[in-house]
Amino acid sequence: MQYIYHQRHRPQEDSILYWRKFVVQYFAQRARKRWCLAMYDNVGNQAALGAFPRSSTEAWQCGICGSKSGKGFEATFEVLPRLNQIKFDRGVIDELLFVDLPNEYRLPSGVMVLEYAKAVQETVYDQLRVVREGQLRIIFSQELKILLWEFCARRHEEFFPRRLVAPQVNQLLQVAQKVQNTVTESSAGVSAQEMQANCNMFVTAGRQLARSLELQSLNDLGFSKRYVRCLQAPEVVSSMKDLIEFSQEHKTGPIESLKNYAQQAAAKLQSQKMQEMEQLVNAQCLPGDQSTLNKFLECCRTE
Ligand SMILES: [Zn+2]
Numbered sequence: 408m409q410y411i412y413h414q415r416h417r418p419q420e421d422s423i424l425y426w427r428k429f430v431v432q433y434f435a436q437r438a439r440k441r442w443c444l445a446m447y448d449n450v451g452n453q454a455a456l457g458a459f460p461r462s463s464t465e466a467w468q469c470g471i472c473g474s475k476s477g478k479g480f481e482a483t484f485e486v487l488p489r490l491n492q493i494k495f496d497r498g499v500i501d502e503l504l505f506v507d508l509p510n511e512y513r514l515p516s517g518v519m520v521l522e523y524a525k526a527v528q529e530t531v532y533d534q535l536r537v538v539r540e541g542q543l544r545i546i547f548s549q550e551l552k553i554l555l556w557e558f559c560a561r562r563h564e565e566f567f568p569r570r571l572v573a574p575q576v577n578q579l580l581q582v583a584q585k586v587q588n589t590v591t592e593s594s595a596g597v598s599a600q601e602m603q604a605n606c607n608m609f610v611t612a613g614r615q616l617a618r619s620l621e622l623q624s625l626n627d628l629g630f631s632k633r634y635v636r637c638l639q640a641p642e643v644v645s646s647m648k649d650l651i652e653f654s655q656e657h658k659t660g661p662i663e664s665l666k667n668y669a670q671q672a673a674a675k676l677q678s679q680k681m682q683e684m685e686q687l688v689n690a691q692c693l694p695g696d697q698s699t700l701n702k703f704l705e706c707c708r709t710e
Contacts, residue, residue: 414491415501419579426488435552438484441467443559444628445474446541471522471542471559480638490637497631501531506543519547528558530629534571539563539628563629567620575616582608 410433418425430438468475481489494502504529507523526543529536541560548554586605589597625631654660659667 411502411504415493425490430487433553434484434487435548435550438487438555439467439481439551440553441469441479441481441558443469443472443474443479443557445469445476445478446472446559446561447478448562449630470555470557471544476705478634482638483642484636486640493634493637494631497633499530500533501529501572501633503505503529503531504543505529510650517549520608521545521547522642526558534568536566537563539629544633545664551556556656560631567626571619575619579609579612579616581587582612584668586598615705655676685708 413429413432417429467481469479504526507525509523511521513519521544523543526541528539528541530539539558539560540562541558544555544557544559545553578615582605585608589601589605593601599605612651626635657667
């Protein structure tokens with residue numbers, strides 16, 4: 408695919424201009440790129456899933472597994488250039504895609520759909536490879552530009568080169584051997600000092616091994632933290648839409664708006680809470696028990 412070719416033959420300086428051109432060339436104006444993680448089976452830490460914005464729960468449904476769980480994320484056309492730039496700026500050397508023969512069909516509207524029952528995406532870092540397996544669906548516009556790119560991931564695996572960890576593993580083994588020798592050779596027992604020295608060696612060797620494994624700051628889902636932050640930023644902006652509209656409506660500056668908006672929002676929330684309470688109490692109180700209801704509402708008001 409030409410797409411992959413251009414992604415690989417990017418200029419050295421990783422400029423945003425190149426990625427803007429790239430995105431315009433391959434993606435339609437309303438394009439979206441999605442990573443669905445609903446079918447994931449090896450999420451070590453569920454918290455990593457929670458790192459994705461909740462507002463996306465209502466926003467989209469995976470076209471492959473049909474899930475609307477909000478596990479995953481979506482990037483719009485506007486964000487794609489920055490996302491690519493960050494990806495390759497953050498140590499990604501290459502991104503490879505291995506796919507089966509696609510199931511190809513055209514919808515009545517003229518858009519073309521390619522479905523890959525098995526797709527493997529490999530992200531290559533200097534000393535690490537993240538291999539993601541899943542299903543891929545790409546929808547092309549009539550102009551053959553990507554309208555929707557959906558990758559429904561099932562699992563991912565991180566691979567470290569053997570040469571990276573082998574020296575540290577050997578070192579650990581040597582330390583263990585040394586400790587064993589000290590214990591077996593000394594008939595009078597091991598002195599506290601010797602024990603301390605052995606412990607220190609163990610800790611140092613262990614730390615070195617841990618450091619080698621933490622070269623890339625990836626989250627439990629194999630994405631770099633900055634990449635995920637970039638994906639979250641548009642969500643934050645869209646969640647501030649109300650505030651921006653408020654500011655425009657009242658013709659006030661950002662800080663002033665934030666103050667007033669917070670007050671107004673709090674008042675709105677309070678009145679909503681009151682209504683809910685009243686409904687709840689009305690539904691639960693015995694008819695005629697008006698004094699209890701009044702007392703209860705009084706409590707809520709002074710809260
Ligand atoms: Zn899915």
